[in-house]
Amino acid sequence: MAWRASLSRNVKEIRFLFCQSSPASGPAREFVKKNYGDIKTRNPTLPVLIRECSGVQPQLWARYDMGVERCVRLDGLTEAQIDKKLEELAKAGVA
Secondary structure: OHHHHHHHHHOOEEEEEEOOOOHHHHHHHHHHHHHHHHHHHHOOOOOEEEEEOOOOOOEEEEEOHHHOEEEEEOOOOOHHHHHHHHHHHHHHOOO
8 A cells, every 4th residue: 555655646635425324335434434544644734525415425536736636436335445446546646
């Protein structure tokens, strides 16, 4: 997970959106609980936003330079797959 240390160089902001209670959002909630501390420790200046909204499908957003944003839907993914999606979004920001 060495890519996590360079996350803030490639991405300007990360947003997690999920429902507080839906089973579809369960893996996203668990991922945030388990990984938020590590991500912030390695990238203290990177804004990591967590948005909870009733009934919303779990999503992961990354904002890059010039306001460019990318979204990945997280429904049906495991925590390991969510980590892989975050890595893909981080690598997509390399210019």
